[in-house]
Amino acid sequence: MxxxxxxxxxxxxxxxxxxxxxxxxxxxxxxxxxxxxxxxxxxxxxxxxxxxxxxxxxxxxxxxxxxxxxxxxxxxxxxxxxxxxxxxxxxxxxxxxxxxxxxxxxxxxxxxxxxxxxxxxxxxxxxxxxxxxxxxxxxxxxxxxxxxxxxxxxxxxxxxxxxxxxxxxxxxxxxxxxxxxxxxxxxxTADDFARSHPAGALGRRLLLHITDVMHSGAAVPRVLPSATVSEALVEISSKRLGLTAVVDTQDRLLGLFTDGDLRRTLDDDAVDLRSTPIERVMTRSPKTIRSDALASEAAQLMESHKISGLLVVDKDQRVVGALNIHDLLRARVV
Missing domain, CATH: 3.40.50.10490 (Glucose-6-phosphate isomerase like protein; domain 1)
Incomplete structure (x- = not known):
């Protein structure tokens, strides 16, 4: 049958x-x-x-x-x-x-x-x-x-x-x-819509800003350009974000050094971790984001540029925060 x-x-x-x-x-x-x-x-x-x-x-x-x-x-x-x-x-x-x-x-x-x-x-x-x-x-x-x-x-x-x-x-x-x-x-507006959907993924995408998820103040890893690579590594390890900002004495952004940069640096026999200044091996003009941006914008930026962390800067390019992909995951933005 x-x-x-x-x-x-x-x-x-x-x-x-x-x-x-x-x-x-x-x-x-x-x-x-x-x-x-x-x-x-x-x-x-x-x-x-x-x-x-x-x-x-x-x-x-x-x-x-x-x-x-x-x-x-x-x-x-x-x-x-x-x-x-x-x-x-x-x-x-x-x-x-x-x-x-x-x-x-x-x-x-x-x-x-x-x-x-x-x-x-x-x-x-x-x-x-x-x-x-x-x-x-x-x-x-x-x-x-x-x-x-x-x-x-x-x-x-x-x-x-x-x-x-x-x-x-x-x-x-x-x-x-x-x-x-x-x-x-x-x-x-989209913000009005999000206010009636705060518990859903849409609400998180439209309401959550960078300031809600970023690390700020003393929690932001940063070193001066004269710091050695090994000193930068200590800063990265202590702040646990997988990166450190390289700033001048006014906290203006000069560059970025990440775990990925470290792996590339280790392949360079000419680099002495204890004596090489970080400005020599840092990434200049890194991707950044403003604190008033949406957290979802950070997720899009990370995805499009295949990076796992971002520095947050103000209008004068002073570093005011930092975040990585794990911060966005915890906030359920991604």
Whole structure:
């Protein structure tokens, strides 16, 4: 039986791909239809949300509820305070979560979800603007809305016309269009985005600066150019960063000496570690970074130049810090 099933599946492989491509084509068609239909209603919806002193409350049942929940999450992470309320639970007390300062965004492809329609009189009495996202402009929800966003699609990808497919994709894209348009209208920046994602890798990349991870003060290895190679090695060993800055008496950077430089120096028979001054074997004009740069920039610099450490300098090229790849690893920047 298993062999027969495997043979049947193998024989139908081209049909499987054809079906998948048909689904993509139908959903792309639905998205294009929604894009072509954008008009002043979308602009009005954006203005309502921008003028909102409260939050955007997203409602939806079933698959529309899943889309509404995702739209709420996207709005909240891009500068528009928002949350999801389950319409059925709203009828049993959660309606108290919605204040008269909020804008309500309700999703229902039919526009006739009983659980949402039941809430509309209360929301209207409370004075909440209603943005309805439906596939039927003549539906009860669309007619009751302050603004209606038409998310109808020519057809569903489901051949039975039962499972929401192209319609939920269109609603999700409309929600993304709202979020991104509002983001740009508010002048929302990458730093703003990071502040709502501090625990993730994105937050670390956008919020963590060099000053947060670098070694400073007495922890920064440095020697004068007259120091011998062996004295520089003592400094490298004691500070444990695999490098030392070579500076003048004003802490201005002259060069860099690293573990890698040491290996190359040992191959030079003319170098006496106890007498050769470090300025003779140091790397001049090494790669550096400013303290106000992002830690992620240090990671990119190290990767692109195949180095494992950096000196941090101020605008006058004075050494103010140092870091290596292990500092970035500990901070989970890389």
């Amino acid at each position: 298993a062999k027969l099933a495997d043979a049947a599946m193998a024989s139908n492989a081209p049909d499987l791909l054809a079906t998948a491509r048909r689904v993509f084509a139908i959903e792309i068609g639905g998205l294009q239809a929604n894009s072509d239909r954008l008009n002043g209603d979308f602009e009005q919806a954006c203005r309502l949300i921008l003028a909102c002193r409260g939050r955007v409350v997203c409602l939806g049942m079933g698959k529309s509820g899943h889309i509404a929940r995702k739209i709420a999450a996207t709005l909240a992470s891009t500068g528009t305070p928002a949350f999801f309320v389950h319409p059925a639970e709203a009828g049993h007390g959660d309606l108290g979560m919605i204040t008269d300062q909020d804008v309500v965004l309700a999703l229902s492809y039919s526009g006739e979800s009983d659980e949402i329609l039941m809430l509309l009189p209360v929301l209207k009495r409370q004075g909440n603007p209603l943005i309805a996202m439906t596939g039927r402009p003549s539906s009860s929800m669309a007619q009751a809305a302050t603004v209606h966003l038409d998310t109808s699609v020519p057809e569903e990808a489901c051949p039975l016309h039962l499972a929401p497919t192209a319609s939920t994709t269109a609603a999700l894209a409309m929600g993304d269009a709202l979020a991104v348009t509002l983001l740009e209208a508010r002048g929302f």
